[in-house]
C-alpha cells in the first residue's frame with residue numbers, strides 16, 4: 001500500500017535536516033512522477049492542468065466533481081507530513097473505497113498543487129492561485145528563485161507552457177466540493193481527526209535595506225551605514241508588535257555580500273505576518289514598517305518595502321462542513337488555523353473544507369513534524385467516509 005515511507009528518502013536535506021522539496025525542482029519532479037505512477041497503478045486518469053497542478057481522476061472528469069488532495073512541496077528543511085500526508089491519504093482513501101466496493105456517483109479526483117509553500121519562488125499556493133486567478137500568469141511566471149530562474153522557465157522545463165497559464169474557469173466550474181486532508185499545525189486537536197473552521201489573514205513582505213558596504217576592521221563605527229542595524233530592528237519589532245493573537249515572523253535574512261569581515265551593502269529581510277483579519281494584520285505590519293524605517297534613517301540607510309503575497313481571512317463552507325459532520329459525526333471538532341493552504345485559496349471559489357489529523361507536538365515546518373500512525377489511519381478512514389458521502 002502507498003505510504004509516506006515510499007517517499008521518505010526523496011528530498012532529504014542533509015544540511016538543514018528534514019526535507020527541501022520545491023516547485024518544479026529535481027526533487028519535486030521526482031515526487032510528481034511517483035504520484036503519477038501511483039495514480040496510474042490504480043487506473044486513475046492523470047491529467048496535469050495548464051498551471052502545473054496534477055489531477056488524477058476516478059472516472060471521467062465532469063461537473064459537480066468531489067476533489068481531494070494537497071501538495072508535495074515543502075518549506076526548506078520541512079517535515080514529512082505537511083502536504084504529502086494529504087496526497088498519500090487520498091490514495092489510501094481511494095483504495096479503501098474500492099475495497100468497500102464503492103462506485104462513485106460523481107466524478108472523483110485527487111489534485112496535487114504545485115509550489116504550495118512558495119519555498120522556491122516566494123509566493124505560497126502558487127498553483128492554486130494561478131488556477132483561481134488570485135495571481136496572474138504574468139506575475140507568477142516572472143517570480144524568480146535564488147538562482148534567478150523564473151517560475152515560467154521552471155514550468156516550461158517541466159513541460160508546461162507559461163503562455164497557457166492563468167485562471168482555469170473550466171477546472172473551477174467542475175469542482176462541486178474540495179476537501180483537503182492535512183496534518184494539523186498546532187495542538188488544538190484532542191481527537192485524531194477534526195475539521196478546519198478558518199485560516200488567519202496573512203501576507204509576506206520583503207524589506208530591502210541599503211547602506212554602504214565596507215571593511216569590518218578598517219571602518220570606524222561613526223563612519224558606518226550598516227543595513228544590518230535596521231534589519232535587526234525589524235526582527236525585534238516583529239516580535240514586539242505581534243500582539244492580541246497576531247503573528248509576525250522573520251525567518252529569512254539575506255545580507256549582500258554576506259562576508260564575515262564585510263559590512264553588508266544591502267540586506268533583504270522577509271516578514272510573514274498574520275492576524276484575524278486584514279485591518280489587524282496591516283496594522284501590525286505598518287507598526288513594524290515604521291520601526292524599520294526609523295532605524296534605517298538613524299543608520300543612514302534606505303529601505304524599500306514590497307508586498308509579495310496577501311490572503312484574507314478564510315472561513316470554510318458551513319454547508320460542506322455540515323455535510324462532512326453528517327458523514328463523520330456531529331461531534332467532529334472544528335478549529336481555526338494560522339497555516340495557509342491551497343484549500344484556503346479555493347475556498348473563495350468552490351465549497352471547500354479541510355480535515356486535520358492530530359499532531360501531538362503541534363510542530364510543523366520543521367523536521368520534528370509528526371503524526372501517529374493510528375491517527376494517520378483514522379484520517380484515511382475519515383477522508384474515505386467523507387468522499388463516499390459526498391460522491392455517492
Ligand code: HGY
Nearest residue numbers: 116117124338339340
Ligand atoms: O505558510 C503557510 O501557512 C503554508 O504552510 N504555506
Ligand code: MN
Nearest residue numbers: 075082117365
Ligand atoms: Mn506548510
Ligand code: MN
Nearest residue numbers: 082083116341
Ligand atoms: Mn501544507
